[in-house]
Amino acid sequence: MVMKPKQVTCTEHLNPGNLACAACTEVLGFRHALKVLGPNTIAINGTGCLAVVMQMGVPKVPHFHVLFENAPAVISGIDDALKAMGKRDEVNLLVVAGDGGTADIGLSALSGAIERNQDFIYICFDNESYMNTGGQRSGTTPFGARTSTTPVGRAVQGEDRLPELRKDLMAIIAAHNIPYAASTSIAYPLDFMERVRKASTVRGPSYIHCHSPCPTGWSIESSRTVEVARLAVETGAVVLYEIENGERRLTQKIKKKRKPIREYLAPQGRFRHLLDDPEAIEHLQQVVDRGFAATLASMS
Amino acid sequence: MKTEFWNGNMAAARAAQRARVQSIAAYPITPQTHTVEYLAKFVADGELHARLTKVESEHSALSACVGASSVGARTFTASCSQGIALMSEVLFFAAGLRLPIVMAVSNRTLSVPVNIWSDHQDTLVNRDTGWIQLYAASVQEVYDLVFTAFKIAENADVLLPVIVAYDGFILSHASEPIVPISQEEADAFMPPPGQGTWPILDPDNPQQFGEVLFPEWYPDFEYKKHQALVGSLGIAAQVWREFGAITGRTLTPIDTWFCEDAELLFVGIGSMMQTTRAAVLGLRARGAKVGLVNIRSFRPFPEQELRQALAGAERVVVLDRDIGYGTTGMVYPDVLRALYALPQRPIALNMIIGTGGKEITPQTIERCFELGLEASGERTVLWPDARGPEEGIPYDESIQLPPAPQPGGCALNGGAG
Structure with a gap:
């Protein structure tokens, strides 16, 4: 089930004008999340692009840019303090962070906050590298991608760690037996908003992973970011699903014939060096096929 | 109040309880650990109506305190040594946000060599983080300083976090007779918790925290923080005089x-x-x-x-x-x-x-x-107690260190000869 367009409010909780690159999907996601959560929300923002571009009063809700790795700990303190003061029921507690802050530097803080059953919604906008510092690789950077710390050279071309070792955040979070987690994409806003709505009804931690192509870091034309995000789903590189009290369910219809991975890679400059290499493309296709099959097989 | 026989960690925990803290986040580390355990027991026994956030690191401990304080709660933590080193980034952050968090520190040195005993390295290397730093010389002072620290920190002209430091083991684990103040006296002295005047995260009055400040305005911000810290000396002295009027124990900056x-x-x-x-x-x-x-x-x-x-x-x-x-x-x-x-x-x-x-x-x-x-x-x-070629104790194994005091022979009561 997804939200219907007429269920989406016209009320905006971001003021117009911000410092993001044109076609930034992270801003889009934050905007959509706030439409669902409404004005009674406190947003804690781990360091990243979003924290920087939201400065000078863009959000209309209380917005706290914390450190890179401590957003889950800060929201834990807020959750417990509001409980101690008898004010917890009045407000949604939201963390927004990137994949660097979530998969890498902030993973232990997030793990701790989930394990303590803190009551908050965590949205990770995954653009698969450290974009705020100019596009260095992260724990979620896909195999073969060019970043500024996995350059294309004569000896090594792009990210070369084994594809299986890329951090699967949904699996890591699911291993905590979290009450609610969802894999979402910026290209499916009604689905994303429905997942955020569901997360907001959970008493305890909930996690939303949002695949968010970065036009600047991935070298995509800014008119094509949403299209690229959709191609990720249509090729099976990203699968949309939710885990509700251990029940795993696909949230997007899977077409019988998936598009070849090349269609997802081709619009992205970060994979340009692979496009003329059929072997590499075939290898990436196999990586995606294996991941897709494994995710489908894991459904309840 | 009757005289109690408490160690420094108990004195710190009891002082936080008397101040009616609402939010505590801490991570265990020797020799601070008892403080967290005591507070956990107070909460479990219903003696203290606070939430104890049992975090997974010291970095998260102080981060959780930042969260709690940023919604207006009276907030307490405790740490030392490697723990403070790990939370160092958050020390700057908390002071920059002008959040009145109180932290008890049972001073311990830093590795390596591994050593759990006391010196002041852990707090002194963090002297320039913007925190008030107070040093206790006895268990009674631990109690008095932790308790009064909340009133100093939450003063509208201060709004800075406070470290109350006391020597690990020497004060944290050694019990001394101390006189606490009663809850009635404490409530008359201390404003009720959660009524602070500092800016908080509140959906009814949305504000933005932790944002970027460009160079043009940065010095003004630093100046105000510095002036607040300088000015807190007079406010602390005033708070301690008020406290002395109740207890007969007036603390002074020196x-x-x-x-x-x-x-x-x-x-x-x-x-x-x-x-x-x-x-x-x-x-x-x-x-x-x-x-x-x-x-x-x-x-x-x-x-x-x-x-x-x-x-x-x-x-x-x-x-x-x-x-x-x-x-x-x-x-x-x-x-x-x-x-x-x-x-x-x-x-x-x-x-x-x-x-x-x-x-x-x-x-x-x-x-x-x-x-x-x-x-x-x-x-x-x-370096009078180190072995070295130029110091009071020459680097010569045949020369003995000053004799250690014999049990019962070291008169700390003033009769030492």
Whole structure:
């Protein structure tokens, strides 16, 4: 089930004008999340692009840019303090962070906050590298991608760690037996908003992973970011699903014939060096096929 | 209130309870651990109506305190040593946000070599984080300082976090008789929790925290933070006078003992100044003109008070239970700054003692006294309890260290000879 367009409010909780690159999907996601959560929300923002571009009063809700790795700990303190003061029921507690802050530097803080059953919604906008510092690789950077710390050279071309070792955040979070987690994409806003709505009804931690192509870091034309995000789903590189009290369910219809991975890679400059290499493309296709099959097989 | 027999960690926990803290986040580390355990027990027994956030690291401990304080809760934590080193980033963050968090620190040195015993390295390396730093010399002071710290921190003209530091094991684990204040007295003295006037995250009044400040305005921000810290000295003194009116115990930014006619004055922080007092009494009994100044408020630094206290001395010996590698101990430069404006400046020596918990006895202080009288002043940094070629204890295994005090023979009550 997804939200219907007429269920989406016209009320905006971001003021117009911000410092993001044109076609930034992270801003889009934050905007959509706030439409669902409404004005009674406190947003804690781990360091990243979003924290920087939201400065000078863009959000209309209380917005706290914390450190890179401590957003889950800060929201834990807020959750417990509001409980101690008898004010917890009045407000949604939201963390927004990137994949660097979530998969890498902030993973232990997030793990701790989930394990303590803190009551908050965590949205990770995954653009698969450290974009705020100019596009260095992260724990979620896909195999073969060019970043500024996995350059294309004569000896090594792009990210070369084994594809299986890329951090699967949904699996890591699911291993905590979290009450609610969802894999979402910026290209499916009604689905994303429905997942955020569901997360907001959970008493305890909930996690939303949002695949968010970065036009600047991935070298995509800014008119094509949403299209690229959709191609990720249509090729099976990203699968949309939710885990509700251990029940795993696909949230997007899977077409019988998936598009070849090349269609997802081709619009992205970060994979340009692979496009003329059929072997590499075939290898990436196999990586995606294996991941897709494994995710489908894991459904309840 | 009847006299209790508490160790420093219990005194810190009980003081936080009396202040009616609402939010606590802490991570265990020796020798602070009891503080967290005591507070957990108070909460479990229903004696303390607070939430204890049992975080997964010290970095998260102080981060959770930042969260709690940013929605207006009265907030407490405790740590030391590696724990403070890990939360260092958040120390700056909390002070920059002007959040009135109180942290009890049972001082312990830093690895490596691994060592769980006390010196002041952990808090002193964080002296420039924007926190108020107060040093207790007894368990009673731990209690009084932790309790009053909330009122100082939450003062609308201060709004800065406070560290109350006390020596690990020496104060954290040693029990002393102490007199707590009653809850009625505490409630009359302390504003109710959660009523603070600092900016909070509130959907009814949305504000943005932790945002970027460009260079044009940055100095103004730093200046205000600095001025608030400087100004907190007078506010602390006022809070301590009010506290003294209830308890009869008035704390002051510095303590002075036998300063009037002293030729040599010791200056330092922490429990070693109690030992120094005992040694000074013994030296006085033998006719030496010696005294001491105990610095209780290290940040803000009581420059004027210290200058006045040290004005008549010919020699000043600054005892540092820490070392700023490559230069001097970390208390020494501030004392020099206080001395600099004097028309006649004394010889000022820096003695590094008791690092890594090496026991400081009255004999150690007597050794410092002898070295202090002998020293020409050409070499300023001496290590009286370390083995080294140039120091009080030559690097020669055949030469014995000053004898350790015999059980029952070390009279800390003032009779040491």
